[in-house]
Amino acid sequence: MYLPPHFEARDPAIAHDVVRAHPLATLxxxxxxxxxxVTHLPLHLEVGQGGGADVLxxxxxxxxxxxxxxxxxxxxxxxxxxxxxxxxxxxxxxxxRVPSWNYIAVAATVEARLVDDADDKDSLLKCLIxxxxxxxxxxxxxxxxxxxxxxxxxxxxxxLRVLQWRCKLKINQHRPEAHARQHAIYAAGGEQERxxxxxxxxxxxxxxxxxxxxxx
Numbered sequence: 001m002y003l004p005p006h007f008e009a010r011d012p013a014i015a016h017d018v019v020r021a022h023p024l025a026t027l028x029x030x031x032x033x034x035x036x037x038v039t040h041l042p043l044h045l046e047v048g049q050g051g052g053a054d055v056l057x058x059x060x061x062x063x064x065x066x067x068x069x070x071x072x073x074x075x076x077x078x079x080x081x082x083x084x085x086x087x088x089x090x091x092x093x094x095x096x097r098v099p100s101w102n103y104i105a106v107a108a109t110v111e112a113r114l115v116d117d118a119d120d121k122d123s124l125l126k127c128l129i130x131x132x133x134x135x136x137x138x139x140x141x142x143x144x145x146x147x148x149x150x151x152x153x154x155x156x157x158x159x160l161r162v163l164q165w166r167c168k169l170k171i172n173q174h175r176p177e178a179h180a181r182q183h184a185i186y187a188a189g190g191e192q193e194r195x196x197x198x199x200x201x202x203x204x205x206x207x208x209x210x211x212x213x214x215x216x
Contacts, residue, residue: 001079001107001166006174009167012054018082018106018167019045023131025056027160029069029076029112039066043078043160044127056110056160057124067156070112078108078160083195091178091185102171102196109164115157118149124157171200179205 019025023042031037043056056078060066070076082104089097115121129137140148172178183206186197200206 001105001168003166003168007168007170009169011167012165014167014169015106015108015165016045016047016054018104019043019056019080022080022082024080025058026079026081027058027066027076027158028079029066029073031065031069032072037066037069039064042128042132044124044131046127048162054162054165056108056162057115057127057158058160059115059121059124059155059157062154062156064156067114067158070158071114074112076110076112076160078110078162080106080108082106083192083199085186085189085193085196087172087182088185091172091182092175093177100172103168104170104196104199105168107166107168108160108162109166110160110162113159113161115159118152121152121155121157122148125152169199169203171196171203171205173200173203173205176205 023044024040025043027039027041028036039060041058041060043058046055046057048054084101084103087100087102089095089099115124125140126137129140143151172182179200183197183200186193186200189197197206201208
């Protein structure tokens with residue numbers, strides 16, 4: 001990933017927040033011809049404790065050849081795209097500017113291990129259920145045992161141990177003369193723009209809104 005120093009963030013907490021907010025990731029590794037092979041899949045983040053590595057958990061359909069590629073070459077890349085939006089040149093006080101695009105992106109170099117034990121895959125699925133629809137857990141537990149086993153047999157779980165996080169926060173932070181107008185436009189925009197406005201506030205590129213005092 002092209003990563004100019006002024007857009008780089010080294011705090012793993014930033015990567016954690018982006019992955020949790022945008023769990024649909026892109027898993028990239030190489031096929032037998034040396035070409036990229038891509039799978040889009042939701043991932044559950046387990047933050048490492050006591051100096052241990054962070055781990056991303058997910059699964060692919062058994063017919064998907066990606067798990068076999070990972071079995072042969074475990075090193076892979078996980079990419080997550082956070083909020084993104086157009087950046088108009090009208091945010092600048094001068095006219096010698098061009099349009100651009102702002103975005104938050106995270107890339108992780110990972111080491112993959114296949115998870116094919118039924119109980120382990122069941123635990124993995126329960127983590128994803130807890131992330132996205134906890135109420136579904138009861139329905140999963142009550143499912144006919146034979147059907148549940150067939151569904152588990154149809155997937156291959158993935159344990160993706162994070163070797164390195166790389167975070168790119170491209171929100172024009174190196175152009176402070178544009179911050180006020182850029183933030184105002186984003187704060188008044190759609191969901192993606194408002195998310196970028198919050199990132200500007202988090203990184204000190206815009207004032208954090210304060211709640212009105214009681215009685216005012």
